[in-house]
Amino acid sequence: MLKPKQLIDIEQLQQECEVYDHIQLKLNWDMLKNRASDQFDFFHYENDKLVAFLGLYPFGSKVEICGMVKPNERRKGHFYTLFQRGMTTVKQENFKSILLNAPASSVEAKLLLAKLGATYGFSEYQMRWKEKHLEEANGFTLRQANIADLDMRIRLDIEAFGILAEDAEESESRIDRDTDNTMFMIDVLGETVGKIRVKRENGEAWIYGFSILPTHQGKGIGRKVLQKVVKEQSKSGYSVHLEVETKNAHALRLYESIGFQVIHAQDYYNYN
CATH class of the missing domain: 3.40.630.30 (Gcn5-related N-acetyltransferase (GNAT))
Known part of the structure; x- marks a missing residue:
């Protein structure tokens, strides 16, 4: 179960990233608020401020992944570090398929996913x-x-x-x-x-x-x-x-x- 402060920190970081990048992130808040444990959530704090966050969202044998990094803390390896920690958990849980999601309009996210070797699967539209x-x-x-x-x-x-x-x-x-x-x-x-x-x-x-x-x-x-x-x-x-x-x-x-x-x-x- 995530602590109230952690949920507040995630929400504040999400808002900062969305305003800066003019995007909307999908963090599956229904699942975040009802976690049975914190095994699927990865945080990086500096001076008590959340700098980076990555969440795993299991759907049976499939897991979806979404992460974010504070705008002025990017290109310092924070996302990659959390991603590697997340992959360790993915292997332990033996998920059969992995999906990374990112806003369609985010050029920076697409470049990062290309570096990771991820390939486009499909799009999800909110209408x-x-x-x-x-x-x-x-x-x-x-x-x-x-x-x-x-x-x-x-x-x-x-x-x-x-x-x-x-x-x-x-x-x-x-x-x-x-x-x-x-x-x-x-x-x-x-x-x-x-x-x-x-x-x-x-x-x-x-x-x-x-x-x-x-x-x-x-x-x-x-x-x-x-x-x-x-x-x-x-x-x-x-x-x-x-x-x-x-x-x-x-x-x-x-x-x-x-x-x-x-x-x-x-x-x-x-x-x-």
Whole structure:
């Protein structure tokens, strides 16, 4: 469990880096605030001031890594030192895949990742809905997920996102522990064909994990579901956001056609 001072120091360093570099870092604050221990967090302090931080974020057999260094303390080897410590833990935990994430607009981060030998994998986009007229959507049913839907949720992660079975099980269990989440299942003619998760916090409704079985894709179901969810959340007074992963920017056209606009992008790099 991280100490309150450590969390404050991380937040202050994040703010300083974001202002200086005109970026937004993804530090997975939900996980940082609920760490069972500090084994996945690495700090470098000088004169009681946090100079560099690196966090590991396990998702089953996969681990994501994000770090930052105080602007006036860069190019002194701080990040590389923390990265090596992190790699020691990665090997001990026997993770099967490693992803490094960095803001898409950060040229400095891309140069550093290239030196480490990391290769581009995909991008993750944070989008915000700009109000526009949406048609009434029908031909499907949205219902809140129950325990009996767990197997289908895992199947959707595997078939729609290509996630390993063990990672899908861990991910869905972690989602269920977050009380701010509402998981909806998508039924068409009595058959469950997809899922969509909504997380409400600080006046914002975030859409995650939106997936349709491959056998039912291309039928317009996704567009209709998205329109309905957006309308309902907006009518309830929330600003509507979503997070989507893609290797191809053209895949964003569905979301953009409904009224979503990209506000931030994170690039993910594979590391051996």
